[in-house]
Amino acid sequence: MDVDVMPDGTTYFSKFYVCFKGLKDGWIEGCRRVIRLDGCFLNGICRGQLLSAISRDANNHIYPIAWAVVSVESKETWKWFIDLLIEDLGMGVGHGLTLISDQHKGLLEAVKERVPAAEHRQCARQICANFMKRFKGQMFRKLFWYAAAATTPAKFEQHMNEIKKLEPLAYDNLMERDPKTWIFRKRPLITMLEEIRIYVIERLYRQKIKGQSWDLTICPTIRLKLSKLKDLQRSV
Structure with missing residues (x-):
């Protein structure tokens, strides 16, 4: 947690970062060296931004790494977030790493300064x-x-x-479909962080149990992709 100390000695909450050891170790041991960085607005009583870093696991499913609550999405808050990621994940200056993001200028500048060797790409969905x-x-x-x-x-x-x-x-x-709203964003900060924590831990446990039940050397989603590629090669 990061705080701002005023000249009169008053202390105010500033930022809060979360990265569980299980998620950190899981990414280091079994995930691709690809990280998606993004931020979204908080819609509850406490306004601000929720920053997140996610990846893909060995079965090509979403793998959460870390998240943080900040007052605003800016170059300084992204630098702070990326610095903590570098420390947790041992990213160094970004060799062998690919970062995916939207076109937020603060994030672009923060990536250039903190992980200059990383390959930086724009998110196709954005x-x-x-x-x-x-x-x-x-x-x-x-x-x-x-x-x-x-x-x-x-x-x-x-x-x-x-x-x-x-x-x-x-x-x-x-007609266009309305984008889905992430319900967590409407909660008070402590409630939101606790609900995210519970959701991530339960999801990680379910995925672990599911993975342990597979009698495969290659995960099902990847096996399916390989099967489709083999079928395509037959018609070439």
Whole structure:
């Protein structure tokens, strides 16, 4: 926990960071060296931001690493958060690490300063959300993800040209689904942090029990992907 001490000696709450040893050790031992950094607004009585760092486990499922409550999402708060991550995860200057984020300027600058050797990429889902504000409809969403998943410049250009051809249809009156609201964000700070703690620990336990029941050297989701790739190779 971090506090601000005023000139008159009064102490005020400033920031709170959480990273459990089990999550830290799990990431170091069994997760890809890819971390997604993001922040969201708190909608309850206590306003502020919730910063988070997540990854993917060996079965390609979401793996929470750390989270923090701060007053505002800025370069300074991101530097503070990343410094604690570096200490917990032993990231050094970022060699062999990939960070994924939105286009928040403070976060971009903090990453450059704290982990300059890390590969930094923009989140495709964030870009898609901004893209869909102008190009509405499932047709554009599918083309966007085709372009994002393209493995050659020619394929990428092909899908982008298809989007350009359909651009006149972008302003049709199509319904958009409202984004889901994370209920934790409406809680008071201590209640919210406790509910997150319980949720993460229970989820980690369930995933561990499920994993121990698998009699496999390769996790089910990865095995399914390999099976699809083998089927595709037969038709090449």
